[in-house]
Amino acid sequence: MPIKRSAYKELRKAKLRHYKNISTKTELKTIAKKFQKLIETKKMDEAKKAIPELISKIDKAASKGIIKSNTASRRISRLMKKLSQASKA
Numbered sequence: 119m120p121i122k123r124s125a126y127k128e129l130r131k132a133k134l135r136h137y138k139n140i141s142t143k144t145e146l147k148t149i150a151k152k153f154q155k156l157i158e159t160k161k162m163d164e165a166k167k168a169i170p171e172l173i174s175k176i177d178k179a180a181s182k183g184i185i186k187s188n189t190a191s192r193r194i195s196r197l198m199k200k201l202s203q204a205s206k207a
Contacts, residue, residue: 142179142182145175149172149175153165154200157201157204169197
């Protein structure tokens with residue numbers, strides 16, 4: 119356990135950041151699942167409306183360091199690929 123007061127404060131801050139990061143990751147997964155479900159049910163109009171929000175959330179998470187930037191790019195690329203394949207079919 120920390121001895122100094124500043125170390126206690128840093129522990130509290132780290133815990134708060136941890137929970138915020140977890141909630142952001144969970145939110146990303148939830149939105150991605152919704153998007154996937156829209157594609158599976160062939161609701162292309164709704165999927166096209168949902169993709170900008172999803173990309174925005176992924177980019178914001180990458181800029182804050184919650185996920186790595188390459189991971190964000192890969193996820194966005196795969197989502198766009200799924201959308202274009204589904205709209206062709």
